[in-house]
Amino acid sequence: MSIEILMPALSPTMEEGTIAKWLVAEGDTVKSGDILAEIETDKATMEFEAVDDGVIGKILLPAGSEGVKVNTPMAILLEDGETEAAAPKAAAPKVEAAPVEAPKAAPVAAAAAPVEKGDRVFASPLARRIAADKGLDLNAIAGSGPKGRIVRADVEGATAAKPAEAAKAPAAAAPTPAAPAPVPTSSSADQILKMYQGRDYTEVKLDGMRKTIAARLTEAKQTVPHFYLRRSVNLDALMAFRADLNAKLGPRGIKISVNDFVIKACAIALQQVPKANAIWAGDRVLQMKASDVSIAVAVEGGLFTPVIRDADAKSISALSAEMKDLAKRARDKKLQPQDYQGGSFSISNLGMFGVENFDAVINPPQGAILAVGAGIKKPIVGDDGEITTATLMSLTLSVDHRVIDGALGAHLLTAIVENLENPLSMLA
Numbered sequence: 001m002s003i004e005i006l007m008p009a010l011s012p013t014m015e016e017g018t019i020a021k022w023l024v025a026e027g028d029t030v031k032s033g034d035i036l037a038e039i040e041t042d043k044a045t046m047e048f049e050a051v052d053d054g055v056i057g058k059i060l061l062p063a064g065s066e067g068v069k070v071n072t073p074m075a076i077l078l079e080d081g082e083t084e085a086a087a088p089k090a091a092a093p094k095v096e097a098a099p100v101e102a103p104k105a106a107p108v109a110a111a112a113a114p115v116e117k118g119d120r121v122f123a124s125p126l127a128r129r130i131a132a133d134k135g136l137d138l139n140a141i142a143g144s145g146p147k148g149r150i151v152r153a154d155v156e157g158a159t160a161a162k163p164a165e166a167a168k169a170p171a172a173a174a175p176t177p178a179a180p181a182p183v184p185t186s187s188s189a190d191q192i193l194k195m196y197q198g199r200d201y202t203e204v205k206l207d208g209m210r211k212t213i214a215a216r217l218t219e220a221k222q223t224v225p226h227f228y229l230r231r232s233v234n235l236d237a238l239m240a241f242r243a244d245l246n247a248k249l250g251p252r253g254i255k256i257s258v259n260d261f262v263i264k265a266c267a268i269a270l271q272q273v274p275k276a277n278a279i280w281a282g283d284r285v286l287q288m289k290a291s292d293v294s295i296a297v298a299v300e301g302g303l304f305t306p307v308i309r310d311a312d313a314k315s316i317s318a319l320s321a322e323m324k325d326l327a328k329r330a331r332d333k334k335l336q337p338q339d340y341q342g343g344s345f346s347i348s349n350l351g352m353f354g355v356e357n358f359d360a361v362i363n364p365p366q367g368a369i370l371a372v373g374a375g376i377k378k379p380i381v382g383d384d385g386e387i388t389t390a391t392l393m394s395l396t397l398s399v400d401h402r403v404i405d406g407a408l409g410a411h412l413l414t415a416i417v418e419n420l421e422n423p424l425s426m427l428a
Contacts (some may be wrong), residue, residue, distance in 0.1 A: 042208035123150035236356035265419035267291035267311035294343035357394035
């Protein structure tokens, strides 16, 4: 029996993707685990594996197809000995209907439950290996592959859960009857176009990344009660220590940046003020044990926030090397979901662009984000009343008031400042 190869949900937030490249052709024989195509999401270009053995009978959507909704048929897989004529006649028309039928909710919630036959759970060999490594129960994971088959993307983003808890999930996610759709009115885009009618402009098409950024930032500013805390940090001791450290590490090809010290300072501060190492989970707050720090990386058309996990436990040189690797893969759009999902705290540094200070938008569900400005020589008054100069850097902590109160946020920011002003203490 023929099988439809559907556009997979390669991350929890993916709703549509672009077929960047087919790595198979019609008539090719494939086995479970073989790479079929490269799929471009709003975050990265990822490989898509086969979950069944068979022959590629027909490719329904060519390479370069954009905006393909999750669960839209992309190709037909035939069993050995089956001909294309034996494939269901309704398969091709479904390509047009799929965008209408595709769920608007997050792909993970819309994924079909794994198909069972007796006590057997259908999953690809690679998905089974990953699940075994992570200690996951396949019975508790919803499959997004054909006929509910569990594939790699389903287990990579999953976390271990008790079977009883997993069993509750489908009931909680059950859809309620939809309210009648409102009568369409002229869109804001139409109104804006009319407002600028007759003026020259270039229309820039929004790609998946830009759409996702727009949606998440709108959600963050509308739903997260931000408040802001500001401090200046004296970098003189850190700059002298950094220069000495780079002189010693230079022959090994290592160069430490100020941002590397900022990451380390924040990671340690989250351990020093553990109640601030928290995220908002809808009806509860989760206080995290590890210092998993997200770093904003500017790329063409937007930004990524790759995560450095257990940053407090890593040396400055290890943090520097990992940050360079993540930044390069972010700019090449080669990050995997596990590289940018999670984290309890973010850092956004615009100091290298000469920006003195700014307010960053919180990255939900995280509890806070630190905006880092440029280090600038400024006059200061010493303890003896004399005016001298020092390199001062502005820090602004944006805080989710549902997660962190003012005094707790102040304790966290103070800890960050003290770590930066006493760089040797971060190596203890």
